[in-house]
């Protein structure tokens with residue numbers, strides 16, 4: 233007997249996706265690397281690595297190291313630059329029918345505007361992600377204070393055509409909800425909530441940092457509860473705003489947790505490094521779990537955990 237499964241069709245800020253399982257920025261290479269392992273047309277969407285105006289060579293190697301709770305990484309923002317991406321990578325993604333979210337990071341408002349003009353004018357862009365942590369462009373952490381984040385989002389929203397949603401990516405932190413409110417006020421159509429957590433590790437033999445770059449992040453299983461909490465806080469404050477939950481998703485049960493917290497979709501990052509086919513498996517597991525709970529589609533689970541929380545506090 234086949235087990236019942238739910239239909240995974242998902243609306244994200246007005247765009248219809250076949251699945252709520254996306255790839256997270258920077259973890260799926262150019263997309264070509266995933267193709268042998270993954271049916272890219274089944275992906276909710278593929279997110280590019282963060283693109284800057286100029287191409288970046290990235291941090292010295294090693295850029296990745298395993299830790300007990302996940303992966304410590306520092307890519308130094310390696311990317312081919314927006315023009316290089318548009319010329320050499322986007323056409324292939326569009327040809328495969330991949331829904332592509334283009335992640336951008338500028339250093340100045342003029343740069344944000346130029347990046348957004350290029351991405352917004354390109355055919356085959358499903359959404360634009362505004363990467364506010366500054367880690368990939370080597371700029372200030374705009375997601376730590378509402379004013380800077382709001383200005384960047386305002387400029388990007390102005391340059392990107394209306395039909396292309398602008399998603400602001402936010403790092404969990406004490407200002408998270410204030411920053412979320414500020415970027416939504418300035419036109420963000422949705423939020424990506426969750427990110428790698430700034431982290432560091434030393435080599436006890438050489439007594440030097442384990443990674444050569446200056447700004448490593450911890451991602452993977454250790455950050456899932458951080459992401460669930462962050463999504464829950466944002467959803468409670470802004471229940472109508474679509475959220476993509478990002479952090480530590482490896483299984484359908486992990487994805488379901490983020491939906492219960494209020495995410496409409498989830499992004500899978502570190503799990504791709506060990507298992508590039510993970511999004512297909514996670515989607516199948518999620519469909520099965522939703523059906524087990526008599527939920528007919530992902531939207532039925534979005535924010536459902538809050539009713540339980542509210543019940544407990546009643």
Ligand SMILES: Cc1cc2nc3c(=O)[nH]c(=O)nc-3n(C[C@H](O)[C@H](O)[C@H](O)COP(=O)(O)O)c2cc1C
Nearest residue numbers: 256257258281282305427428451452479480501502
């Ligand atoms: C190797 C690697 C590269 C990443 N590159 C980017 C990037 O270019 N832009 C970005 O916004 N996030 C980047 N991230 C962060 C992920 O998109 C994601 O937010 C974070 O890793 C948490 O999700 P995860 O635990 O599923 O990996 C990167 C993460 C890793 C591990």
